[in-house]
Amino acid sequence: DVKVTQSSRYLVKRTGEKVFLECVQDMDHENMFWYRQDPGLGLRLIYFSYDVKMKEKGDIPEGYSVSREKKERFSLILESASTNQTSMYLCASSPALVGQWNQPQHFGDGTRLSIL
């Protein structure tokens, strides 16, 4: 079974802090993703990576950055946390694309982040 592990289930930080969310997968997947999920808005893609040291902006990258130094680890960074970044953050991984066919993504348990 694929295991995607997020470093924290719950996190409380203050406005202006730099926040790191860590994600590790154990299935040697090429692709990793960061989403946030908010009531009424569904899952929204923040950043994704299809290879080590590679990153691409998703739909809502503003206020975030990412790092992928190793294949199994994908970090999400909130450069200066703001209250509108309070959300559920979900990391996912998947095998490489086959042409334009996506493989299913496997999610971590999520991190509930509150910015005060």
Added chain:
Amino acid sequence: RKEVEQDPGPFNVPEGATVAFNCTYSNSASQSFFWYRQDCRKEPRLLMSVYSSGNEDGRFTAQLNRASQYISLLIRDSKLSDSATYLCVVNHPGRAGYSTLTFGKGTMLLVSP
């Protein structure tokens, strides 16, 4: 613009009922289709992939209509444990070979005794 539209529900059904969810997508170039389920305060989990010819997995049947850009999920003999939010997921081919998934906002199902 990528869009995946679902009826948010909730669908309230008794145990043993058959229930169907529908989903429409806007990108005619989409190639990959999935249904996920998400329990309250949990992460989304893959329920099944959706293939062009339609596919079945036990009580669950998924169908794809490319001409109408429409996906469906049928659940037969509903169980209490089927209560969850069902997410329709469609890929969005992008530039330079990148392809991401777009998640619908989900349809909530409540199965009662």
